[in-house]
Amino acid sequence: AQSVAQPEDQVNVAEGNPLTVKCTYSVSGNPYLFWYVQYPNRGLQFLLKYITGDNLVKGSYGFEAEFNKSQTSFHLKKPSALVSDSALYFCAVRPPINAGNNRKLIWGLGTSLAVNP
Amino acid sequence: NAGVTQTPKFRILKIGQSMTLQCTQDMNHNYMYWYRQDPGMGLKLIYYSVGAGITDKGEVPNGYNVSRSTTEDFPLRLELAAPSQTSVYFCASSDPQDIQYFGAGTRLSVL
Numbered sequence: 001a002q003s004v005a006q007p008e009d010q011v012n013v014a015e016g017n018p019l020t021v022k023c024t025y026s027v028s029g030n031p032y033l034f035w036y037v038q039y040p041n042r043g044l045q046f047l048l049k050y051i052t053g054d055n056l057v058k059g060s061y062g063f064e065a066e067f068n069k070s071q072t073s074f075h076l077k078k079p080s081a082l083v084s085d086s087a088l089y090f091c092a093v094r095p096p097i098n099a100g101n102n103r104k105l106i107w108g109l110g111t112s113l114a115v116n117p
Numbered sequence: 118n119a120g121v122t123q124t125p126k127f128r129i130l131k132i133g134q135s136m137t138l139q140c141t142q143d144m145n146h147n148y149m150y151w152y153r154q155d156p157g158m159g160l161k162l163i164y165y166s167v168g169a170g171i172t173d174k175g176e177v178p179n180g181y182n183v184s185r186s187t188t189e190d191f192p193l194r195l196e197l198a199a200p201s202q203t204s205v206y207f208c209a210s211s212d213p214q215d216i217q218y219f220g221a222g223t224r225l226s227v228l
Contacts, residue, residue, distance in 0.1 A: 043207055
């Protein structure tokens with residue numbers, strides 16, 4: 001079955017330190033990969049996506065993500081964390097389009113990031 | 118730039134009552150989605166639509182209904198509210214690059 005895993009429920013990091021939020025997936029073919037962020041009491045916001053090309057994708061708010069095909073991973077990174085980065089982060093995958101997929105995303109369960117001052 | 122607009126923001130229902138959660142988007146997107154979000158459970162797809170007049174079930178459609186009479190609007194109907202439907206509901210639409218845009222959500226309590 002196709003799935004997305006975010007192995008850490010919570011990540012804690014000190015302000016100014018680098019952060020990584022992990023995501024692995026189990027999807028055949030070449031999927032599209034996404035990261036979204038959800039601030040408290042808000043809807044999800046798109047951060048970045050990978051389709052093809054350079055394995056390092058840059059997105060909003062200084063975030064980037066590294067695609068690793070052999071490890072089927074798409075980890076979110078930021079060189080220097082801010083307290084304002086504290087939020088819930090979701091990884092999502094869109095499998096290759098075929099009959100029945102209809103462009104739906106498969107979502108991870110989310111990782112809560114806490115950046116401590 | 119309104120994007121995706123959901124109303125109401127909050128609602129308390131009694132068991133057995135019905136209500137409609139409204140969702141409208143002004144980006145002319147064909148694809149629209151309804152999700153529910155429960156703590157620690159991520160997003161569960163309730164229904165989705167690939168265009169006006171076309172809807173299909175997601176992972177958790179029981180107890181809900183949708184319609185899509187226009188490109189802009191995608192209302193979600195709860196017919197007989199149950200405590201298990203207490204959740205936060207998000208509507209989203211997606212662009213041709215499959216980026217989904219979310220509304221601010223409706224927080225529903227069924228008591």
